[in-house]
Amino acid sequence: MVHQLILVVMAPIFWVQGKHVRRSIPCLKEAEGPRRGKSNKVAGRQGKCVSIQKPLRILLLGDSAAAGVGAEHQSQALSGQIISALHHQFHVEWQLIAKTGFTTKQILQSALLHPKQMYDVVVVSAGVNDVTRPTSAATWIKQQQMLTNTLRSHFSCQHIILNEIPPMEVFPSLPHPLRWYLGSKAKAFNKKLTKWVATQPDCEIVNIGGPLDVVHMATDGFHPGPIIYQQWGQAVAQLIKSRWSS
Template identity: 45%
Template sequence: MRYLLATTVLWPLLLYQGIQVRRNIVRLPEARGRRRGELGQGRPLRILVLGDSAAAGVGVDQQQRALSGQLMAQLQDQYQLQWRLIARSGLTTAKMLRYMSKRRAEPFDVVVTSLGVNDVTRGVSRRRWLQQQQTLVALLRDKYQCKQVIVSAMPPLGQFPALPQPLRWTLGQHALSLDSSLKHWLAQQSDCNRIEFSQALRSEVMAADGFHPGAPVYQHWADLVAACIRSRWLIQE
């Protein structure tokens, strides 16, 4: 109730701040480098990293320093990896869902998702967000034969240095609302895991735009995902 009241009262200011942020924020490119490959030794494991600008590595220069590159580096000594990255800046859950629905089927053991920030900034409702996420998970299970879906929790937009107050607070509250609805549903899915950032998003660990992860955040993120994968896909001696 407090969030809805504040949004209604502050709407003109929030709209102005949103326009100013979009106009003035530093535009960073997606990380360069490979988006698919095979490497490693051990038990075969097929991994897909799926998502928005954070999954695409915006904030670092090379994919090796982004989520997918750091994750594969951590797992290559234990698993024979076939991996792919499908990510693009600006993607919402709805856009990713449409793309994956039309794409040729390809089996993956593990899918790591990074979606939500663009849904928040576009004002997607809590109900629609949950429905879209549920549909995406069902698609990954049925069409892509995924056995483990690792959902990255919504990043704390309320900590993003690039966002002025009160825009930062209102977007942060909306992000928390969407994330809590998905968290409750994921807890009931035996093949799904949710990972949540525990690292404070201070300016020194963020990218130059104050909105995307820097290398330390990508490292922390990869650590969490790798631990989640290892806990489910135990190495067979």
């Protein structure tokens, strides 16, 4: 409610600043490379494949960050970093469905368009595009709930990993007071998400840990760079290992 009131009062300023941001931020492409595949089995001694590798099916859904904007190739992006961190322990079959600009509602729609299929783990990158729109935290959390319920029924997944919205108050491409407003709104979204996820045994929130180092962001000052994708991918992989290694 507070953010809705601020938006009403500050709308003219935010509109001018938003228009400037859209003109000034360079439009980076989504990462090149395959969006589905299987990890190579790790070879043991004398070229024999390690038989202890556990099969794992992973679906990645989301926005421009899931699509790898800020990295040149998917191997440097979130999908590649997750697979790289898991392939010694798991034989991973994975797929990525993501598009720049997708909101949580659009991610839900894209999931429904995907054929019903079984996945063990679904990783979701969502929230930034919801924060930049006039969506309230209450509405967003309802959309998150609808999305996770759809993932359970559509993909029979047992583990859903949701991302914490990054601290938008430090994004160098955003001017003040727009930067402050979006950062405050993102914190409100995260607070509701954390509270709700705590009641869902099959859901977890990935947190890279530590402050965001803007030096490692992409050249547009809005998306992750390869180093942040690596940290993010390793954090996701650690959650997966903790639940699936036994």
